[in-house]
Each structure stands twice: as C-alpha cells, then as structure tokens.
Amino acid sequence: xxxxxxxxxxxxxxxxxxxxxxxxxxxxxxxxxxxxxxxxxxxxxxxxxxxxxxxxxxxxxxxxxxxxxxxxxxxxxxxxxxxxxxxxxxxxxxxxxxxxxxxxxxxxxxxxxxxxxxxxxxxxxxxxxxxxxxxxxxxxxxxxxxxxxxxxxxxxxxxxxxxxxxxxxxxxxxxxxxxxxxxxxxxxxxxxxxxxxxxxxxxxxxxxxxxxxxxxxxxxxxxxxxxxxxxxxxxxxxxxxxxxxxxxxxxxxxxxxxxxxxxxxxxxxxxxxxxxxxxxxxxxxxxxxxxxxxxxxxxxxxxxxxxxxxxxxxxxxxxxxxxxxxxxxxxxxxxxxxxxxxxxxxxxxxxxxx
Numbered sequence: 001x002x003x004x005x006x007x008x009x010x011x012x013x014x015x016x017x018x019x020x021x022x023x024x025x026x027x028x029x030x031x032x033x034x035x036x037x038x039x040x041x042x043x044x045x046x047x048x049x050x051x052x053x054x055x056x057x058x059x060x061x062x063x064x065x066x067x068x069x070x071x072x073x074x075x076x077x078x079x080x081x082x083x084x085x086x087x088x089x090x091x092x093x094x095x096x097x098x099x100x101x102x103x104x105x106x107x108x109x110x111x112x113x114x115x116x117x118x119x120x121x122x123x124x125x126x127x128x129x130x131x132x133x134x135x136x137x138x139x140x141x142x143x144x145x146x147x148x149x150x151x152x153x154x155x156x157x158x159x160x161x162x163x164x165x166x167x168x169x170x171x172x173x174x175x176x177x178x179x180x181x182x183x184x185x186x187x188x189x190x191x192x193x194x195x196x197x198x199x200x201x202x203x204x205x206x207x208x209x210x211x212x213x214x215x216x217x218x219x220x221x222x223x224x225x226x227x228x229x230x231x232x233x234x235x236x237x238x239x240x241x242x243x244x245x246x247x248x249x250x251x252x253x254x255x256x257x258x259x260x261x262x263x264x265x266x267x268x269x270x271x272x273x274x275x276x277x278x279x280x281x282x283x284x285x286x287x288x289x290x291x292x293x294x295x296x297x298x299x300x301x302x303x304x305x306x307x308x309x310x311x312x313x314x315x316x317x318x319x320x321x322x323x324x325x326x327x328x329x330x331x332x333x334x335x336x337x338x339x340x341x342x343x344x345x346x347x348x349x350x351x352x353x354x
Contacts, residue, residue, distance in 0.1 A: 042080035163221025182260020
C-alpha cells in the first residue's frame with residue numbers, strides 16, 4: 001500500500017518534515033530499508049543503522065536531526081510504540097474477501113450477514129448468526145446457536161462451540177477454542193484436595209474407596225465483548241451455569257488458558273502462557289504477565305500488574321504490582337529477594353573462613 005509521508009504523519013497525528021510528498025510502500029528496519037520503505041528509527045539507538053540501508057524517509061525520535069541522518073523526509077514520533085500501532089494498522093493488507101466457499105458447510109437455519117467471507121471446509125451450525133463483514137478462514141467450526149458480531153476476523157482452525165456469543169470486531173488467531181467444557185470434576189467422597197485444604201495438610205492422604213471423577217458439565221457458554229483479540233492456541237472454557245466472560249477491548253496472547261466461570265474485565269492484557277483458574281475474577285485494565293497464574297475463586301482488582309511467572313494464591317487489591325511465588329507486593333518481593341541475596345553472600349563468606 002503506497003502512501004505519502006504527509007498522509008502517514010496526518011493519520012498518526014505526528015509532525016512531518018522535508019519532502020513530505022515522498023511515497024513509501026512498506027515498513028522496514030533501518031539497516032535493511034530500501035528506497036521505497038519507511039524506516040523505523042524511533043530511538044537514537046537506530047540512528048547509525050540508517051546509514052546501512054537505503055531509506056529516504058524514516059520515523060524518528062523526538063528532536064532527531066533527520067537531515068544529518070541523510071534523510072529526505074522524516075516523521076517525528078514522540079511515543080514510538082503508539083506510532084507502531086498506527087503504522088502497522090495502516091500498512092497491513094486487508095483480508096481478501098472471497099465470498100462463501102462452495103466447500104463450506106452452512107446449516108440452512110444459520111443467518112449470514114452481508115459481505116461475509118467463509119473459507120474452504122468451514123462449518124456453520126444450526127441457528128448460528130454471523131454478523132456483517134466477518135472474515136472466516138478455512139477449517140473453522142462454529143457451533144449451534146453461536147452469535148458473532150460484525151467485522152470479526154476468525155483465522156484458520158478456530159473452534160467456537162455452542163452457547164458462545166461474541167461482540168463486534170473480535171479477532172481470533174489460529175486454533176483458538178471457545179466454549180469447551182471446563183475442567184470440573186467431583187468424587188463421591190471428599191477428595192484429597194478437599195481434605196488437604198480443610199486440614200492444611202495435617203492429615204495424611206489415603207487412597208479413596210471410589211476414585212471415580214464425575215464431570216460437572218459446562219452449560220453456561222462464553223460471552224466475548226467488542227474489540228477483543230485472542231491469540232493462537234488459547235482457550236476460554238464455558239461456564240458451568242453462568243457464562244465465562246471476557247470484557248470489551250481485552251487482548252489475550254498465545255497459549256493462554258481462561259477457565260470456566262472466569263470473569264475477565266475490560267481492556268486487560270493476558271500474556272503468553274498465563275492461566276486463570278475457574279471462577280476467578282480479573283478486574284478492568286489488569287495485566288497478567290507471561291506464565292503467571294491466578295488460583296480458583298480469587299479476585300484480582302482493577303489496574304493491577306501481575307509480573308511474569310507470578311502465582312496469585314490470595315485476593316489482590318486494586319492497583320497492586322505483584323511478583324513472585326506466592327505473589328507479593330513488588331516492593332515486599334524485592335526486599336525479600338535482596339535479603340536472601342545478602343544472606344547468601346554472608347553464608348558464602350562464613351563458609352570460606354571455615
């Protein structure tokens with residue numbers, strides 16, 4: 001997609017300098033940029049790399065001497081990552097609408113909106129409602145009674161089971177699964193987990209008379225808000241009676257597990273390999289770092305940051321920054337780690353003297 005430097009700057013709300021009518025057709029790192037690329041040199045660390053490429057135009061950091069960098073035109077971006085969001089959105093090629101594939105299987109009772117694209121070997125179940133402008137790739141399964149809002153992008157291999165409702169402009173990356181049964185089982189007599197919680201581990205575990213695990217089926221479905229994005233191979237399990245929910249604007253990374261009955265608030269970020277156990281509540285705008293975990297039936301308040309690999313085992317107040325296992329307030333965690341390091345240094349010093 002070819003655009004002028006002037007038009008790109010206007011779309012970003014940024015300032016443009018030099019030959020602003022210069023056209024560019026793609027984005028590139030500075031060292032590998034061609035003459036028709038817009039180089040991304042958004043911090044001084046990338047300044048020297050511009051000389052290695054052939055870019056005539058670049059996005060530069062605030063206050064950069066773009067002429068000294070050998071550029072004919074420049075866009076000044078004080079907030080680099082925000083500029084990246086706008087640039088990549090502008091430059092991404094729009095999905096090609098191919099209509100409905102003759103190899104798709106669509107139940108006669110399904111409702112398909114205007115301008116919908118459905119790829120090869122996708123299946124749309126009875127009573128499903130697909131909003132206008134949706135792009136459904138190949139090998140997608142959409143179950144009975146599913147409702148999908150307008151302009152969703154559903155990539156290859158996605159599985160959407162029955163009792164799932166999605167808002168507008170939802171993006172599901174390849175192999176997302178929505179609405180599978182939650183991991184919920186019960187034994188006839190109290191299990192060792194139940195006994196352990198009650199006795200705090202003081203009672204030795206023994207083999208039960210009947211170890212059979214009886215499934216508690218998930219009848220509540222899933223509700224996904226508007227502008228939600230869910231990464232490849234992530235799963236959101238159906239609720240038991242009420243729906244599992246993910247709020248408007250929340251973004252979920254690859255390989256994330258959201259358990260049954262979980263309530264995820266609006267504009268949250270759940271990073272790769274995070275896991276939220278059943279019936280937990282995640283407040284609005286909260287971030288779960290990579291490989292972090294939240295235990296079942298816990299509440300994490302709004303505006304929290306749960307650091308990478310932190311494991312939440314108790315409720316977290318709003319506005320908290322938590323780290324470690326078990327998760328603690330960041331300042332407490334760092335003080336504890338500092339104390340442990342100092343104790344280790346003293347121990348080594350004593351060992352050397354001995």
